[in-house]
Amino acid sequence: SAALERPLVCSVAAEAALLQAAVIAVILALGLLDFELRRRRFIRRVRTMEQHNPFAFIAPRLSFLRHSFQSRLPGVTVVMPCKGVHAQSYQNWKSQVASLYGGALEFIFVVESEKDPAYAKARELQSEMRMTDIKVVVAGLSFHCSQKIHNQVVGIDHASRKSTYLIILDDDIRLHPGTILAWVAEMEADPSVFVASGYSFDWVPRECMTLPTQLVMMWRMMAMAAFANTRPSNLWGGAMMFRREELHRNVHSIIDAWRDGGYSEDLITIALCRKHRRHIAMPLAAIFPNRQAQPIPFPRYWNYMCRQVYVLLTYAFPYHKFVALEMQAVLVVQNLAAVLATAVSLAVWGRLLLGAAVAAAGPGEGQTPGEAAWAAAEAFGPTCGRTALFSLVHVASCLAQAWAFKRCIRCLADLCNTLSPPGAARDPALRAEPPVEVSHVSAWGLALVQVLHNVLVLAGYLRVRLDRSIVWSGVNFTTTDGRIMRIDRRDDQGGWYSVPRDVTLEESLRASTRQAAARLQ
Numbered sequence: 001s002a003a004l005e006r007p008l009v010c011s012v013a014a015e016a017a018l019l020q021a022a023v024i025a026v027i028l029a030l031g032l033l034d035f036e037l038r039r040r041r042f043i044r045r046v047r048t049m050e051q052h053n054p055f056a057f058i059a060p061r062l063s064f065l066r067h068s069f070q071s072r073l074p075g076v077t078v079v080m081p082c083k084g085v086h087a088q089s090y091q092n093w094k095s096q097v098a099s100l101y102g103g104a105l106e107f108i109f110v111v112e113s114e115k116d117p118a119y120a121k122a123r124e125l126q127s128e129m130r131m132t133d134i135k136v137v138v139a140g141l142s143f144h145c146s147q148k149i150h151n152q153v154v155g156i157d158h159a160s161r162k163s164t165y166l167i168i169l170d171d172d173i174r175l176h177p178g179t180i181l182a183w184v185a186e187m188e189a190d191p192s193v194f195v196a197s198g199y200s201f202d203w204v205p206r207e208c209m210t211l212p213t214q215l216v217m218m219w220r221m222m223a224m225a226a227f228a229n230t231r232p233s234n235l236w237g238g239a240m241m242f243r244r245e246e247l248h249r250n251v252h253s254i255i256d257a258w259r260d261g262g263y264s265e266d267l268i269t270i271a272l273c274r275k276h277r278r279h280i281a282m283p284l285a286a287i288f289p290n291r292q293a294q295p296i297p298f299p300r301y302w303n304y305m306c307r308q309v310y311v312l313l314t315y316a317f318p319y320h321k322f323v324a325l326e327m328q329a330v331l332v333v334q335n336l337a338a339v340l341a342t343a344v345s346l347a348v349w350g351r352l353l354l355g356a357a358v359a360a361a362g363p364g365e366g367q368t369p370g371e372a373a374w375a376a377a378e379a380f381g382p383t384c385g386r387t388a389l390f391s392l393v394h395v396a397s398c399l400a401q402a403w404a405f406k407r408c409i410r411c412l413a414d415l416c417n418t419l420s421p422p423g424a425a426r427d428p429a430l431r432a433e434p435p436v437e438v439s440h441v442s443a444w445g446l447a448l449v450q451v452l453h454n455v456l457v458l459a460g461y462l463r464v465r466l467d468r469s470i471v472w473s474g475v476n477f478t479t480t481d482g483r484i485m486r487i488d489r490r491d492d493q494g495g496w497y498s499v500p501r502d503v504t505l506e507e508s509l510r511a512s513t514r515q516a517a518a519r520l521q
C-alpha cells in the first residue's frame with residue numbers, strides 16, 4: 001500500500017512528533033503572553049498612579065511613605081550567602097543595603113571562610129555604611145550539604161528575634177526599591193503564604209550578545225511562563241522571603257531538609273509547599289534585572305546548565321522525589337519533542353530539496369531543469385506532502401514562541417525600568433547606571449538559540465543522569481538516593497580531598513543549638 005511506501009521521516013509517527021512539538025510551543029507561547037499581559041497591565045497601573053504619586057514605583061499610596069506608616073512596618077533580616085566577587089558584586093550589595101524599605105533592616109553576609117574575597121568586600125561595605133546594621137559571618141566549610149545552603153542556614157541562625165521576616169537573597173541580585181514592601185504586603189495579607197519569591201531577568205547588553213550568554217537568557221525565559229500569576233506553583237531560590245519564626249521553629253522540617261544532604265533549597269521548598277498546601281507568593285513587581293556584564297565561555301555555560309538540570313536529580317523526602325520526577329518528565333518531553341520535530345522538518349525539506357536538485361541536474365529528454373525539479377517535487381507530494389505541511393505548522397509555532405519571547409523580554413525591560421527609574425537609587429554610582437535595554441534582541445535570533453537550547457538541555461540531562469556528580473564553584477558534589485552524600489574540595493596543592501559528612505553535619509547542629517540558646521537570652 002501507499003502508506004507502507006512512505007519513508008520513515010514522513011511516517012505517522014513523524015507527523016505526530018511535529019504536531020506534539022507544535023502544541024507544546026503554542027502552549028508555552030500562550031503562557032509567556034499571559035505573563036506579559038499581566039505585567040503590561042501592572043506597568044500601566046504604576047504609570048497612571050505616578051500622575052498623583054511620584055513614588056508609585058515604591059508604594060501604591062503616598063500614605064504608605066509617611067513616617068506613621070513606615071514606623072509600624074515589621075523588621076526584616078536579609079541573609080546573603082556569598083561566594084567570591086565579580087564586577088557588579090559591590091554595587092549590588094550597596095543597592096540592597098541602601099533599600100528604601102522603611103522598617104528595621106538587618107543584613108547578614110555569610111561566607112565560607114575569611115580567605116573568600118567576598119569576606120574582605122563585605123567588611124569594606126560594613127565600614128563604609130556604619131549607620132546600617134550589617135553583620136559578616138564566617139560559616140565554615142560544609143561537607144554535608146551545598147555551601148550555599150550551609151551559609152544561609154548559618155545566617156538564619158544569626159538572625160535577630162526582632163525581625164518578623166527573613167529574606168534569603170543571592171548576592172548578585174539587585175532588588176527594586178519597593179520589592180521588600182511588596183513582599184511584606186503579600187505575607188501580611190495571606191497567612192497561608194509560606195514563602196514570597198521573585199525571578200531573575202538575565203538580560204544581555206548589545207556588547208555581550210554571544211551565544212553562551214544568549215543560552216543563559218534562554219534557560220531563564222523558558223521557565224518564565226511558570227511565574228505568570230501571583231500564586232505560582234514554583235519559586236526561585238535566588239530571592240525568598242519567609243517568616244523568621246517559622247524558620248527558627250523549623251516548620252515543616254524545612255531546615256532539616258536543607259541541611260541533611262540538601263543541594264537545591266528552592267526545589268525542597270517547592271515540594272514542602274505542595275505537600276503541606278502552603279502558598280507561594282510572587283508579586284507582579286518581583287522581577288529582578290541581572291545584567292550579563294561580560295561574555296562567558298561555552299564551558300562555563302555548559303557547567304551552569306548542567307547544574308540547573310542536576311537539581312532535578314536531588315530530593316530530600318519521598319514527595320520531593322515525586323515532584324523532581326515530574327519536573328524531569330516535563331523537561332525531557334518538552335525538549336525531546338522539539339529536537340525530534342526539528343530533525344523531522346530538516347529531513348523532510350532536505351529530502352525535497354535534494355530530490356529537486358538531483359532532478360534538475362539530470363533532466364529527462366525534453367525537460368528543462370526547472371520542469372524536472374517541479375516534477376520531482378510533485379512526486380514528493382503523495383508520500384511526504386502532508387508531513388511537509390505539518391513541518392510548516394511546527395516552524396510557525398516555533399516562530400510564534402520566539403515572538404512571544406521577544407515581547408516578554410521587552411516587557412520585562414520596561415517593568416524593571418519602571419520599578420527602578422533613573423535617579424531612584426541612593427548611591428550616585430547606581431544612579432549613573434544605564435537602564436535595561438533590549439532593543440537589539442531579535443525574534444529570529446531567539447528562534448535559532450531556542451533550537452540549540454533544546455539539544456544542549458537534552459545532552460546535559462543525559463550527562464547528569466550518567467554521572468551523579470557535578471562541579472559547582474570548584475567543589476564536586478556526588479548524590480546517593482537524592483541527597484548529597486560526598487563533597488570533594490581542592491586543597492592548596494590542587495588535590496582533591498573530602499571529610500565525612502557526619503563531621504560537619506554534627507558541627508552545624510551544635511552551632512545551631514548554641515545560636516538558638518543565645519537568641520533566648
